[in-house]
Amino acid sequence: MNHLLSVKDLEVSFYKESKEIRAVKGVNFHIEEGEIYGIVGESGSGKSVATKSILRLGPDNCKIKNGEILFEGDNILEKNNRELRKIRGNEISIIFQDSLTSLNPVYTIGDKLVELIRRNQKISKSDAKKRAIELLDIVGIADSKSHLKSYPHELSGGMRQRVMIAMAISSNPKIIIADEPTTALDVTIQKQILYLLKDLQKKLHTSIILITHDLGVVAQMCSRIAVMCAGYIVEEGTTEDIFYHPSHPYTKALIASVPKAGRTLERFIEKTITEEENENLCPFFSRCSYAIEKCRLALPDNYLENDKHSVRCYVRGEKLGE
């Protein structure tokens, strides 16, 4: 079956002073047209590295060691720089958490949008300006015409994130990667931005890969979810599978940690596991209260709970007795 995007056996490492840090370890997932796919997991689990690798956006000391990233059937990892530029921002856009550093402070919103539009479409400056106003209207920026003259620091965080979304949709991309798009915003604004993303996904029929720490956000937004732990996808399924029939002890623990006041996913890490301890075993092994002897010996395969629900665990699902 042809998916819009398929990530296969992705392995990504960083190199620091001749030491290898394996950030993404054999990750597989796919995206369908028009779906919102969520990736959740604690801080440092590899969510950003895995998704930035789709556009080959890693820093110099980061290397994609293995895998295929098939977009509409073609492997992005085999594209030359010119072909890659055509995909970046045109077919696949990315929205980052920190809009203030992503937007250049010396350019107005209008300058940036017009430049971006003209990079992708051969149209006049005045037509690009009209399109920029239209885009600001679409993302809900009131008085769009005069806001073209605003500098990033003159806008609120929520407005800047709307501008980032306008930039991301300016070329009608097939996929938007939204990397913690609301983490820096307060709760009410977060809701508005998520509502905007969902609304745009429906109207434009774009697919979204949504990376977040926030399980509440994925529950509301996504049709399918991948749960990452220390570079592995340990569980993947529909939103219903993940929330009503979580199968991996790590997923269960993540879900259980949410209602407890003051606990965030970062603080859920109560014990740091060394890379050596973790390397070829289940990444949750040393924190798992269900671990059995087998877990000490080898990394489990992916087991299918149903055709959309897979889990990398020996002691999974109903056997956990909950």
Ligand SMILES: Nc1ncnc2c1ncn2[C@@H]1O[C@H](COP(=O)(O)OP(=O)(O)OP(=O)(O)O)[C@@H](O)[C@H]1O
């Ligand atoms: N610039 C870097 N240099 C070295 N190692 C890095 C670098 N960036 C990431 N890593 C490694 O990759 C791992 C995964 O990082 P990544 O940013 O993908 O995590 P994440 O799940 O997106 O976390 P967060 O939610 O905090 O953004 C980190 O734990 C770290 O070991």
